[in-house]
Amino acid sequence: MAKEARKLVTLECTVCKSRNYHTEKRLKGQGVIARLEFSKYCSVCKKRAPHKETK
Numbered sequence: 501m502a503k504e505a506r507k508l509v510t511l512e513c514t515v516c517k518s519r520n521y522h523t524e525k526r527l528k529g530q531g532v533i534a535r536l537e538f539s540k541y542c543s544v545c546k547k548r549a550p551h552k553e554t555k
Protein backbone atom coordinates (compact mmCIF):
# COMPACT_ATOMS: atom_id res chain seq x y z
CA MET A 501 0.00 0.00 0.00
CA ALA A 502 1.42 3.34 -1.04
CA LYS A 503 1.69 5.77 1.77
CA GLU A 504 0.62 9.22 0.73
CA ALA A 505 2.29 12.20 2.29
CA ARG A 506 -0.57 14.50 3.10
CA LYS A 507 -0.98 17.32 5.52
CA LEU A 508 -4.12 18.98 6.77
CA VAL A 509 -3.83 22.71 6.26
CA THR A 510 -5.99 25.60 7.38
CA LEU A 511 -6.93 28.35 4.98
CA GLU A 512 -7.07 31.82 6.47
CA CYS A 513 -8.82 34.82 4.98
CA THR A 514 -6.15 37.39 4.12
CA VAL A 515 -8.59 40.24 4.74
CA CYS A 516 -10.05 39.48 8.19
CA LYS A 517 -7.71 36.64 9.23
CA SER A 518 -10.53 34.29 10.10
CA ARG A 519 -9.86 30.62 9.49
CA ASN A 520 -12.66 29.46 7.28
CA TYR A 521 -11.50 26.37 5.45
CA HIS A 522 -9.53 23.20 5.89
CA THR A 523 -8.00 21.24 3.10
CA GLU A 524 -5.45 18.53 2.46
CA LYS A 525 -2.17 19.18 0.77
CA ARG A 526 0.16 16.77 -0.93
CA LEU A 527 3.70 16.96 0.36
CA LYS A 528 5.41 14.74 -2.18
CA GLY A 529 5.27 13.95 -5.85
CA GLN A 530 3.90 16.02 -8.70
CA GLY A 531 1.62 18.97 -8.17
CA VAL A 532 3.15 20.06 -4.91
CA ILE A 533 2.44 23.68 -4.12
CA ALA A 534 4.67 25.41 -1.61
CA ARG A 535 2.05 27.87 -0.45
CA LEU A 536 -1.61 27.30 -1.14
CA GLU A 537 -3.84 30.19 -2.02
CA PHE A 538 -7.49 30.03 -3.00
CA SER A 539 -10.13 32.59 -3.69
CA LYS A 540 -12.99 31.58 -1.41
CA TYR A 541 -16.13 33.10 -0.03
CA CYS A 542 -15.58 34.49 3.44
CA SER A 543 -18.66 34.60 5.67
CA VAL A 544 -17.05 37.29 7.83
CA CYS A 545 -16.18 39.62 4.96
CA LYS A 546 -19.38 38.60 3.12
CA LYS A 547 -17.50 38.41 -0.15
CA ARG A 548 -14.89 36.40 -1.96
CA ALA A 549 -11.43 36.97 -0.60
CA PRO A 550 -8.01 35.33 -1.03
CA HIS A 551 -7.42 32.60 1.52
CA LYS A 552 -3.91 31.49 2.31
CA GLU A 553 -2.43 28.51 4.03
CA THR A 554 -1.54 28.93 7.69
CA LYS A 555 0.57 26.83 9.98
Ligand SMILES: [Zn+2]
Nearest residue numbers: 513516542545
Ligand atom coordinates in the same frame (compact mmCIF):
# COMPACT_ATOMS: atom_id res chain seq x y z
ZN1 LIG B 1 -12.61 37.45 5.64
